[in-house]
Amino acid sequence: GEQVEQLPSILRVQEGSSASINCSYEDSASNYFPWYKQEPGENPKLIIDIRSNMERKQIQELIVLLDKKAKRFSLHITDTQPGDSAMYFCAASASNTNKVVFGTGTRLQVSP
Amino acid sequence: DMKVTQMPRYLIKRMGENVLLECGQDMSHETMYWYRQDPGLGLQLIYISYDVDSNSEGDIPKGYRVSRKKREHFSLILDSAKTNQTSVYFCASSGDEEVFFGKGTRLTVV
Numbered sequence: 001g002e003q004v005e006q007l008p009s010i011l012r013v014q015e016g017s018s019a020s021i022n023c024s025y026e027d028s029a030s031n032y033f034p035w036y037k038q039e040p041g042e043n044p045k046l047i048i049d050i051r052s053n054m055e056r057k058q059i060q061e062l063i064v065l066l067d068k069k070a071k072r073f074s075l076h077i078t079d080t081q082p083g084d085s086a087m088y089f090c091a092a093s094a095s096n097t098n099k100v101v102f103g104t105g106t107r108l109q110v111s112p
Numbered sequence: 113d114m115k116v117t118q119m120p121r122y123l124i125k126r127m128g129e130n131v132l133l134e135c136g137q138d139m140s141h142e143t144m145y146w147y148r149q150d151p152g153l154g155l156q157l158i159y160i161s162y163d164v165d166s167n168s169e170g171d172i173p174k175g176y177r178v179s180r181k182k183r184e185h186f187s188l189i190l191d192s193a194k195t196n197q198t199s200v201y202f203c204a205s206s207g208d209e210e211v212f213f214g215k216g217t218r219l220t221v222v
Contacts, residue, residue: 043213098143100211105154
């Protein structure tokens, strides 16, 4: 079955700098790649996603990149703020499987 | 309103007691999940259900079982709870793409 690797597990950045989280997947049939943000004490919530017919998507300070050949995708947060501090999960799914597989998570800490 | 509802939100049980965690969704999603999350760590998949009575083990099924008799309900059962099952348990459901999570159940086994 699909496996999703996510790195780094912990990421510490200064406010105003960029943060990048990288994920890789195994199943070439995967065609949907969402990112979830989990704030302390809360449940994970979808923040941005990208489908396999795109290479780049941006929503405000969030940029996701997808390299289908390398089976890698990444989340970039530009101009980080303390409010971006949270756990982030990448995920992958294929439309023929009805199953979303999550990465192991990245704890982002943005210091003022 | 798309929602995944978990009950109870907080639960304290003694070691050896049986535990029932309940989850409901109002989106008619076929796929539902149970995860556990230990402090500061990621989501560990316990079980996945593809529809009524169509359940599969996840990565850490030992010590747990599930029941799905209606599409909108998915239960997690711990027979004879152990202290190392103290954790936060998240239920989730998904349709074609987005996964919706419940607010979690914080289980403490003493």
